[in-house]
Amino acid sequence: MNTIRISVNLEAFKYPDGTVALADIRLDVQKGEFTGILGSNGSGKTTLLKIMDGLIKDYTGQVLLDGQDVRRLHPRDIYRKVGLVFQNPDDQLFAHNVFEDVAFGPRNMGFEESEVKRRVEEALAGVEMAEYGGKNIHAMSYGQKKRVCIAGLLAMGHEILLLDEPTAGLDPMGEYRMMELLTRLNRENGVTIVMATHSVDLVPIFLHRLHILSKGRVVRGGAPEEVFTAPEEMANVKLRLPHIAELIYRLKHEDRLPFGRVPLTIGEA
Ligand code: ADP
Numbered sequence: 001m002n003t004i005r006i007s008v009n010l011e012a013f014k015y016p017d018g019t020v021a022l023a024d025i026r027l028d029v030q031k032g033e034f035t036g037i038l039g040s041n042g043s044g045k046t047t048l049l050k051i052m053d054g055l056i057k058d059y060t061g062q063v064l065l066d067g068q069d070v071r072r073l074h075p076r077d078i079y080r081k082v083g084l085v086f087q088n089p090d091d092q093l094f095a096h097n098v099f100e101d102v103a104f105g106p107r108n109m110g111f112e113e114s115e116v117k118r119r120v121e122e123a124l125a126g127v128e129m130a131e132y133g134g135k136n137i138h139a140m141s142y143g144q145k146k147r148v149c150i151a152g153l154l155a156m157g158h159e160i161l162l163l164d165e166p167t168a169g170l171d172p173m174g175e176y177r178m179m180e181l182l183t184r185l186n187r188e189n190g191v192t193i194v195m196a197t198h199s200v201d202l203v204p205i206f207l208h209r210l211h212i213l214s215k216g217r218v219v220r221g222g223a224p225e226e227v228f229t230a231p232e233e234m235a236n237v238k239l240r241l242p243h244i245a246e247l248i249y250r251l252k253h254e255d256r257l258p259f260g261r262v263p264l265t266i267g268e269a
Helices: 045-052 075-079 098-108 113-126 142-154 172-189 200-206 231-236 243-253
Strands: 004-014 020-030 034-038 060-065 082-085 160-164 192-197 209-214 217-222
Touching: 004 045, 020 045, 020 192, 020 217, 034 045, 034 172, 034 200, 045 060, 045 082, 045 160, 045 192, 075 082, 082 142, 098 113, 098 142, 113 142, 142 160, 142 172, 160 172, 172 192, 172 200, 200 243
Parallel strands: 034 192, 034 209, 082 160, 160 192
Antiparallel strands: 004 020, 004 060, 209 217
């Protein structure tokens, strides 16, 4: 049975300077799913994640976390369940040492030091950084810092992770490893993940569901194969088809391919 963890029913949100960042957003985050919020820069992804995390409150409409109005929940009750990883890890890390940074959350939650240690070690192992606990944060690479941020949330026991462009700034291999890590957390640890991204090629390979944001509105949503249909529709929202979807589209609709005509069914000449 599907269980909705976060239900967004947002009429509008504007920043104090009058910029309408989001309007008419209706979407659900299902338990155990890996969901993408896909959109070009400025489409409203970060703002939407902040609303889901209860950091922005002055919108019209309603956002429910496990059926409860996020704006009425005590921050402590939100942070027990949901954690937001910012795009730039330097905005989130503040201790000098990796262990201390990851320990901050569970310590704040009042756990005994032995339990804090257990949680930190498990979280660092979860992001494949078990041996880095004693290291200086400033000696970590950008990708490692992103992993430490995720570990900090895992150590608090969050069941829902909101990630803002987790692969931004990573090289292709770092990007792939980050996506593998998130997939493992989702599949094996049951963490529900919402990821904001503008990297279309990641979506069909790793995500269960996506919502495309354009100028603050959700213009399409569904499983990747339902959403990525035609190149011109993507261009309308300043995105392109993922390479794999583009290839399939061309196989179906064009006779000329860089490597010649490919038979679509066995026996077709
Ligand atoms: P994205 O994450 O998709 O790049 P954002 O959520 O950061 O988009 O921004 C959505 C819109 O809100 C953009 O037009 C952006 O310029 C505007 N915006 C973001 N933050 C602020 C702010 N603090 N004050 C005013 N406008 C903002």
